[in-house]
Amino acid sequence: MSDVLTIENLNYKRNLKVILHDVNLTLAQGKIVGLLGENGAGKTTLMRLITGSAKGSGHIAVRDLEKTVDRKRHVSFSEQLKGFADGTRIDRVVDYYRLVYPDFDGQRFEELVTFLQIDTSLKLSALSKGMKEKVVIALTLSRQVDLYLLDEPFSGIDSMSRKRIISSIIKWKPDDATMVISDHYVTEIAPILDDVVIVKDQTVAIHQAADDIRDEYGIGIEAFYESLYEGGVKHD
Amino acid sequence: MKFDDKVPIYYQIKNQLYHEMITGELEPGDKLPAVRQLAVDMTVNVNTIQRALGEMITEGVIESQRGKGNFVTMDHERITQLKEELITEQLERVYQQLHALDLSDEDIIASLEHFIKQRGEQHV
Structure with a gap:
C-alpha cells in the first residue's frame, strides 16, 4: 500500500521554545487516523506544518511531494x-471554495448539505456551534484530495451533530484518501x-493500529491513551 | 451498534454477524449489505468491516461473488457447525471459571442444573 504522508525529522520552534521535535510519521493510504494528545500538545501545529501554514525544519511529503504549493493541493484542512x-452567508463561503479550489466537488457538497441538514442561506453568525462544525465538515470533505485533516471536529458540540458528522465521514471519505482527526x-x-497517533512530550510518542492496541493490551483506546500519560503502559 | 472498546472491533463485528446467521436474521444465501453500508450501519471504519468479512470468507461462512457482493454460505452444515463452535466457546469460558473455583465436573453439572431450575422459577 502506498503512503499518503511521510514526515522525517521534523522540528518546530516558536519564540525559541520547542513545540515539536524529531517527529517521524508515515501514514498509509485509505486510513482513518486519530491524532490524540492533551490541549497544547502540538496537534494543531502538526496539522499546520503538514499544510505548510507553519514552517519547521525536516521533511514533509504528501504523496511524495515536498513543495508547499504541491502539498496544499493534496490536503484539505478544516480551517474554522x-x-x-460573521455576516457572510454560507453560500458565499461555498462560492469562495469553488473559486479557490479546483478540486471542490459541488455535487458532493450538495449531498453533504442534505445529509447534514444545512441551510446554506444562513449567515455564519446565525449558526450554532454544532451547525458551524457541520458546515466546516461539508466544505472540507467536498474537496477531492488524498489527505483530510480535521482539527477537533467534535469539541463542544451536541451528540446528535456528532453522530451525523461521524456518519458523514464514513460515507464520504474516498477509499484511497487518508483522514486525520485530532481530539483530546x-x-x-x-x-x-x-x-492511533499520540503526541506527547513534543513528539509523536505512539503510532499503532487501534485493534492491535486492544489485542495487545486488552484495554480500550481511551484507557490506553490515559495510561500513557500516567506512564502506566510500557512501550519500547 | 455499541462496542466494547477493550475488544478488537473486527472481532465484535464478526460476532454480530455470526449471531445474525445463527438466529436466522441472516439466512443461508442472503446477500450482505455493501461494505460501506455495513460500515455506516455499525458506525465503524470500512477497513475494519473488510477485515472482518475477509476472515469470515476464509472461514467459509461467507462467500464472495465477484462483482455481486458477499453472501451467507448455502452450506447449512457450516452454519450448524458455527453454532456449535460458539456454544463450545461460551461453555469453555464458564467451565474454566467454575473449575478455577475448585468445582468438580459433577459439581459444575449440579450447579448448572440448579441454576437453570431456579432461573426458570423466577421467570414464571
Whole structure:
C-alpha cells in the first residue's frame, strides 16, 4: 500500500521554545487516523506544518511531494471559517471554495448539505456551534484530495451533530484518501479509527493500529491513551 | 451498534454477524449489505468491516461473488457447525471459571442444573 504522508525529522520552534521535535510519521493510504494528545500538545501545529501554514525544519511529503504549493493541493484542512466575516452567508463561503479550489466537488457538497441538514442561506453568525462544525465538515470533505485533516471536529458540540458528522465521514471519505482527526477525547471516535497517533512530550510518542492496541493490551483506546500519560503502559 | 472498546472491533463485528446467521436474521444465501453500508450501519471504519468479512470468507461462512457482493454460505452444515463452535466457546469460558473455583465436573453439572431450575422459577 502506498503512503499518503511521510514526515522525517521534523522540528518546530516558536519564540525559541520547542513545540515539536524529531517527529517521524508515515501514514498509509485509505486510513482513518486519530491524532490524540492533551490541549497544547502540538496537534494543531502538526496539522499546520503538514499544510505548510507553519514552517519547521525536516521533511514533509504528501504523496511524495515536498513543495508547499504541491502539498496544499493534496490536503484539505478544516480551517474554522475564521477568515470570513460573521455576516457572510454560507453560500458565499461555498462560492469562495469553488473559486479557490479546483478540486471542490459541488455535487458532493450538495449531498453533504442534505445529509447534514444545512441551510446554506444562513449567515455564519446565525449558526450554532454544532451547525458551524457541520458546515466546516461539508466544505472540507467536498474537496477531492488524498489527505483530510480535521482539527477537533467534535469539541463542544451536541451528540446528535456528532453522530451525523461521524456518519458523514464514513460515507464520504474516498477509499484511497487518508483522514486525520485530532481530539483530546477519544471514546466516541474510537470505533472508526484504523490507527492511533499520540503526541506527547513534543513528539509523536505512539503510532499503532487501534485493534492491535486492544489485542495487545486488552484495554480500550481511551484507557490506553490515559495510561500513557500516567506512564502506566510500557512501550519500547 | 455499541462496542466494547477493550475488544478488537473486527472481532465484535464478526460476532454480530455470526449471531445474525445463527438466529436466522441472516439466512443461508442472503446477500450482505455493501461494505460501506455495513460500515455506516455499525458506525465503524470500512477497513475494519473488510477485515472482518475477509476472515469470515476464509472461514467459509461467507462467500464472495465477484462483482455481486458477499453472501451467507448455502452450506447449512457450516452454519450448524458455527453454532456449535460458539456454544463450545461460551461453555469453555464458564467451565474454566467454575473449575478455577475448585468445582468438580459433577459439581459444575449440579450447579448448572440448579441454576437453570431456579432461573426458570423466577421467570414464571
